[in-house]
Amino acid sequence: VYVSLLILTSRGGIWFGTLALLLTDIYARIQVKDRRKYNLIYFGSTALVLVALVVNFDYIKPFLDFSFSRLFVGSNLNEFSSGRIDLYKEAIRLFLSSPIIGVGTTLAVVYDASPWYHSTFLDTLAGAGIVGLVMLGFHMFQKYKLLLKNKQDPFVVFVYIGFICSGLFGVFDVTYYHFIWLILFAILL
Numbered sequence: 053v054y055v056s057l058l059i060l061t062s063r064g065g066i067w068f069g070t071l072a073l074l075l076t077d078i079y080a081r082i083q084v085k086d087r088r089k090y091n092l093i094y095f096g097s098t099a100l101v102l103v104a105l106v107v108n109f110d111y112i113k114p115f116l117d118f119s120f121s122r123l124f125v126g127s128n129l130n131e132f133s134s135g136r137i138d139l140y141k142e143a144i145r146l147f148l149s150s151p152i153i154g155v156g157t158t159l160a161v162v163y164d165a166s167p168w169y170h171s172t173f174l175d176t177l178a179g180a181g182i183v184g185l186v187m188l189g190f191h192m193f194q195k196y197k198l199l200l201k202n203k204q205d206p207f208v209v210f211v212y213i214g215f216i217c218s219g220l221f222g223v224f225d226v227t228y229y230h231f232i233w234l235i236l237f238a239i240l241l
Contacts, residue, residue, distance in 0.1 A: 064225045072217035076210055083206055136170045136224070143169035143178040154181035172222035192219065 077094070084090040105112060129137055146155045155178060169175045176184045195215060202208040218227050 064221045068217040068221040072213055075213045079209055139169045140174055143174035146178040150181055152181045153183050154179045168226045170225050172227050175226050
């Protein structure tokens with residue numbers, strides 16, 4: 053899974069995927085009963101991935117070159133963020149124009165703007181306003197509360213780590229696309 057993040061060239065995916073990889077590895081090393089078996093599986097699977105990378109290196113190299121060339125690029129913050137600062141400003145402007153319920157989902161048509169703002173929170177604020185942000189917050193609260201009830205299960209902890217890293221990634225990119233699902237979620241409650 054981690055190698056696919058590298059190939060997909062998403063800088064945020066690489067950063068927060070690396071964080072998730074490190075956190076899950078640390079947790080697994082603390083929890084595992086048979087460290088020798090864990091290390092054998094961990095390093096064995098890592099070796100298999102490396103062999104696969106070497107065998108397919110000519111095919112994969114352009115993707116990896118592109119990914120790593122994008123990690124730290126740009127002479128200012130807006131260039132480094134691939135224009136996200138301008139998108140964030142636009143999302144805030146739209147939110148301020150309709151703070152309670154947002155401007156809706158037809159942003160590209162009505163405002164001749166990007167259909168999303170590379171931030172789950174700003175995208176929700178622009179499209180659904182405070183109402184949408186409250187629904188998103190309620191959803192996040194429910195999700196984490198449910199997971200914490202089962203925190204003794206190692207699988208649940210791995211999912212929890214994934215959700216946390218995905219949520220952090222959502223600050224800089226959209227991890228929940230548009231807020232229509234929030235409306236449906238609220239109706240189902």
